[in-house]
Amino acid sequence: MTNRRGLADRPRDAYIRFMNDSPLRFDAVLAAITFNADGLVPAIAQQHHTGQVLMMAWMNAESIRETLATGRVCYFSRSRGALWRKGETSGHTQHLKDMRIDCDGDTVxxxxxxxxxxCHTGRRSCFFRAVRDGGLVAIAAPEDLPAGV
Amino acid sequence: MTNRRGLADRPRDAYIRFMNDSPLRFDAVLAAITFNADGLVPAIAQQHHTGQVLMMAWMNAESIRETLATGRVCYFSRSRGALWRKGETSGHTQHLKDMRIDCDGDTVxxxxxxxxxxCHTGRRSCFFRAVRDGGLVAIAAPEDLPAGV
Incomplete structure (x- = not known):
């Protein structure tokens, strides 16, 4: 089933239902991913309805499996050498809407x-510095966050 | 000068004019970037007016300098170990509209x-495979390209 732009219809959260129903197919996803020598793959997080690129971090197989199974994004922290459940301490959780893999399978x-x-600086996106007037300029200020978010 | 969303105004192509006028300030940009042990930094390319994430590749200092100086995106090809001027052979050039650096300086x-x-497969974006129905599904077909593009 494709829409008029030639794209397959996107049933929301189908992967989560699937992963819960039949976790074996995770191997098909995993097989398409080329991990680096450290067992990691770079992952770009993008706000699904605005297109804003939020951050880039790294995932290993286990964090990808957890992300697909729970619908909450889990990375692998290279500095801590451990799973990094985004928002676990800050409350700034990322809810997975879709997972894409690139042509070479080396980026998610x-x-x-x-x-x-x-961003840990309190900004919506980590990419808040831009090349302007020949130098780097902050183009977003830290946001006031509602309590508990 | 900021607009009502608290963002600095973005003079189009200011960095290119600047780079042409006063290339010394490139050092300020470079100093903000943390290159890995191979002297590379991951770079995400995003279509500026649609937000579509197109690809992820790697840059070194020289490719960043060339990109800022020319306004045409130049990566570093890890497989060829050489500068990769995107579109040089295919004609599928990327014209730089803005360059951002993240909070840690380790992604562009x-x-x-x-x-x-x-994408070398003829698709607009390299991220054309999505997790659907428990497996990976191509959600974009190769485009018919006009001659010469």
């Missing part, structure tokens, strides 16, 4: 809904 | 105008 694109902000 | 976001398609 996560379409998410971001609770609060993605 | 390139807002571009993509001539033709970004």
């Amino acid at each position: 694109l996560l379409l998410v809904h971001q609770d609060g902000v993605a | 976001l390139l807002l571009v105008h993509q001539d033709g398609v970004a």
Whole structure:
């Protein structure tokens, strides 16, 4: 079933229902991914309905499996050498809406809904510095966050 | 000068004019970037007016300098070990509209105008495979390209 732009229809959260129903097919997803020598693959997080690129981090097989199974994005922290459940301490959870894999299988694109902000500086996106007037300029200020977010 | 969303105004192509006028300030941009042990940084290319994430590739200092100086995106090909001027052979050039750097300085976001398609499979974006119904499904077909693009 394709729409007029030639794209397959996108049943919302189908992957989550699937993963819960039949986790074996995870191997098909995993087989398409080329992990680096450290067992990691870069993952780009993008706000699903605005297109804003929020951050880039790394995932291993286990974090991908958990992300697909729970619908909440889990990365692998290279500095801590451990799973990093985004928002676990900050409350700034990323809810998975779609997972894409690129042609070479060496990058993952996560379409998410971001609770609060993605950046530890309090900004919505980590990419808040831009080349302007020959230097780097901050183009977004930290947001005031509602309590509990 | 900020607009009502608290963002600095974005003078189009200011970085290109600047780079041509006063290339020394490139060092300020470079100093904000953390390159990996191979001297590379991941770079995400995003179509500037639609938000579509097109691809992820790698840049070194030289490719960043060339990109800012020319306004045409140049990566570093890890497989060839050489500069990769996107579109040089295919004609599928990426025209730089904006360059962003993330909070940790370890990822670059390139807002571009993509001539033709970004993916070597003939698709607009490299991220054309999505997790659907428990497996991976192609959600975009190769485009018919006009001659010469």
